[in-house]
Amino acid sequence: MSVDLRISPDQIIERYLSMELVRVTERAxxxxxxLRGHGNEKAADQAAVDAMRRELNRLPIDGEIVIGEGERDEAPMLFIGEKVGNKQGPKVHIAVDPLEGTTLCAKDMPGSIAVMAMAGAGSLLYAPDVYMDKxxxxxxxxxxxxxxDASPADNINALAKAKGVKPHEISTLIMDRPRHAKLIEEVRxxxxSIRLITDGDVAGVIFCTQPEKTGIxxxxxxxxxxxxxxxxxALRCVGGQMQGRLILDTEEKRVRAAGMGVKDPNKKYDMSEMASGDVIVCATGVTDGGLLSGVKFGKDVIETETIVYRSVTGTVRRIYGEHREFSKFQLD
Ligand code: VTB
Ligand code: MG
Ligand code: MG
Known part of the structure; x- marks a missing residue:
């Protein structure tokens, strides 16, 4: 990939913003x-949402949430369509999952993260909170x-051939759900091998980008x-292939999706139709997991680990934070 290293004013903003996003997911x-391990998913989620929203509103952006915590009437904050930022910057679209894996957090199980993506206006798919086949x-x-649309066996055989291994040497990751009984049987x-996860498939998909490390x-x-x-x-930034199809199995969901601009309810979206243009993705670990370490609370230091992806350059940064000024994490 050849990259023009001269920095335009736009890029300065974008480069500068990638560090700002670290603060946003760290706070969340x-x-x-x-609230990790307190058995209260809602409270943990709300705490992450509140913190993320407060921090987003400090950013020098003219932002709009396109993937959020629901639509206006069902989510008090960070709803789809909500405007965020101080308006003193570029027009950007934002996807958030302030606490991805609420159950994992409530049970203090591995893999919950605070995650967001930011891109130029119009670059992220406006998707309702429905299921997606991926x-x-x-x-x-x-x-x-x-x-x-190919069978699991065909996909696995094709992938094995491209990787130069036997089909049984391919490792898959699937969410452990009754709805996947047939899929699991076919893969078996x-x-x-199948790694079954109870939750957290943002990280699950990202695992595919480093098979030698994650085994997926x-x-x-x-x-x-x-x-x-x-x-x-995230895949847009480091390469890889992904397809997804919204599952719009009721009239209500189809109407909701149509209202967000989904013309064909059966459309198969390619990775770059879900996220195009210049994208920044940022995630901080909440509980320890395969992608990120969780937050550590010391007497005088709070430690965080964050990963930031930029599509312009394909750069991935891991940022370990040691936070000594605890007041910044208090409610204001
Ligand atoms: C999915 C998955 C998420 O919740 O949304 C899942 O993408 C909910 O699926 O990573 P179910 O309705 O089957 O529980 C997560 O696992 C966590 O938000
Ligand atoms: Mg969430
Ligand atoms: Mg989630």
Whole structure:
């Protein structure tokens, strides 16, 4: 990839903003982590939402939430369509999941994160909070090697051939849900391993980008659509392939999606139709997990780990934070 290293005023804003996003997800993660293991999903989620919103509103952006906590009437904050930022900056669209894996956080189980993506206006899919059928792999494969409409066996065989391994040497990741019984059975027949996760498929999809580290080659199955767009945004930055289809199985969902601009309810979205243009994705660990360490509360220091992806350059940064001024995490 050849990159023009001269910095335009726009890029200065974008480069500067990637560090600002770190503050946003750090804050959300610390607020949620205070309620880690308390068995109260709602309270942890609300703490993350409040913190993320407060921090987003300090940013020099003219922002709009396109993936959020629901629509205006059902979510008090960070609803789809909500305007955020101080308006003194570029027009951007934002996808948020302030606490991805609320159950994981409430039970203090691995893998909950605070995550968001930011891109130029119009670059992120306006997706309602429905399910999405997804398939994803990491970088380094010929385009089109996997297809959402192919059978699991065909996808696994094609991927194995492209990787130069036997089909049973491919490792998959699927959410452990009754709705996946048939999918799991079909994958089992190929002899592949399946890592079953209870929650948190944004990280699950991202795992495919580093198979040598995570042991995962292929993500399959149905999870949330907002999580699908966030994962697609991360894959856009480091390469990989992903497809998704909204599951609009009731008239009410179809009407809701149509209201957000979804013309074809059966459309198969490619990664770059879910997240295009210049994207920044940022996530901070809440509980310890395969992608990120969780927040550590010391007597004098709070530690965080954050990952930031930029699509312009494909740069991925891991930022370890040691926070000594605790007051910044208090409610204001
Ligand atoms: C999905 C998945 C998320 O919640 O939305 C899941 O994408 C909800 O699925 O990562 P169910 O309705 O089957 O529980 C997460 O696991 C966490 O938000
Ligand atoms: Mg959430
Ligand atoms: Mg979520």
């Amino acid at each position: 993660a610390v607020s949620a982590a205070r 398939i994803a792999i990491g970088p380094g494969y010929p385009q089109g090697v996997i297809d959402l 027949k190929t002899g592949c 080659d292929l993500y399959l199955g149905i999870g949330g659509a907002p999580e699908g767009v966030l994962a697609a945004a």
